[in-house]
Amino acid sequence: GAGVSQSPSNKVTEKGKDVELRCDPISGHTALYWYRQRLGQGLEFLIYFQGNSAPDKSGLPSDRFSAERTGESVSTLTIQRTQQEDSAVYLCASSPRTGGPYTFGSGTRLTVV
Amino acid sequence: GIQVEQSPPDLILQEGANSTLRCNFSDSVNNLQWFHQNPWGQLINLFYIPSGTKQNGRLSATTVATERYSLLYISSSQTTDSGVYFCAVGTNFGNEKLTFGTGTRLTIIP
Numbered sequence: 221g222a223g224v225s226q227s228p229s230n231k232v233t234e235k236g237k238d239v240e241l242r243c244d245p246i247s248g249h250t251a252l253y254w255y256r257q258r259l260g261q262g263l264e265f266l267i268y269f270q271g272n273s274a275p276d277k278s279g280l281p282s283d284r285f286s287a288e289r290t291g292e293s294v295s296t297l298t299i300q301r302t303q304q305e306d307s308a309v310y311l312c313a314s315s316p317r318t319g320g321p322y323t324f325g326s327g328t329r330l331t332v333v
Numbered sequence: 334g335i336q337v338e339q340s341p342p343d344l345i346l347q348e349g350a351n352s353t354l355r356c357n358f359s360d361s362v363n364n365l366q367w368f369h370q371n372p373w374g375q376l377i378n379l380f381y382i383p384s385g386t387k388q389n390g391r392l393s394a395t396t397v398a399t400e401r402y403s404l405l406y407i408s409s410s411q412t413t414d415s416g417v418y419f420c421a422v423g424t425n426f427g428n429e430k431l432t433f434g435t436g437t438r439l440t441i442i443p
Contacts, residue, residue, distance in 0.1 A: 253430065262419065265430040279430065309374060318429045319364045321381035322421075327374060 222246075224314050224325035232331045233302055241297045241328045245314030252295050253322065254287060255311045263311065269295060270318050302332045335360045337434035339420055345440045346410050354405040354437045356420030364423030365396050366431065367405050371416045379405070379418075410441045 225244040233239050245252050254266040265279040269289040280286070284303075289295040299306055309329050313322040336359040346352055356365075367379040380387050380394040382403065387394055391411075396403040407414055417438050421431035 251429070255433075262435045263421075263433040265432070268430055270429070276430065311376065313376075319423060321366060321378055322368075322431065323378060324368075324376040 226325035238300045243295045243312030249314035251315040253313045256308045258308045339434035351408045356403045362422040368419045412441045
């Protein structure tokens, strides 16, 4: 597509439930990144995918967080047993190459009640 | 890890004014990008500028990698320039993530 697409745009969930967030990168972009932005804060790195290489998971805050990407296409970020501190905007970015310019999606605003 | 500091944290200007935003970083970088986050939360890539100078309309940026800083210049500010400006850097040390600064919040008053 023309840009990075994320869905859903908003998600309200009850504490303890699992959620799945989706990112559809720009076609041909080999690198894909997930970031988290808490209210009024900067961006925290979560995970990075590059082609078929093993992902860099060094930013995932706990084992409740996981992500997958099939080849150079869609990625899903899954949060199990959600907690209130997981409330944030989850942003996905893609890049045509490692170390290249990022294009961000519009994000998914997650609220855990 | 690398530290990224942005200044000033907040800036309020009249429409038409010029401004300079600064980004200092603590280590060598091979990737530096400037982003504008508008009031609706969308992040727009302004510049990919690991070194040198670039211009795009009223905006320009300069990165002096050897001295570990970058500057973003905004001329003839418009109300649509309001939002948060983030500097983000990437290093050579095997991890391709960008580390973001805490941002400069710019408010343009009509």
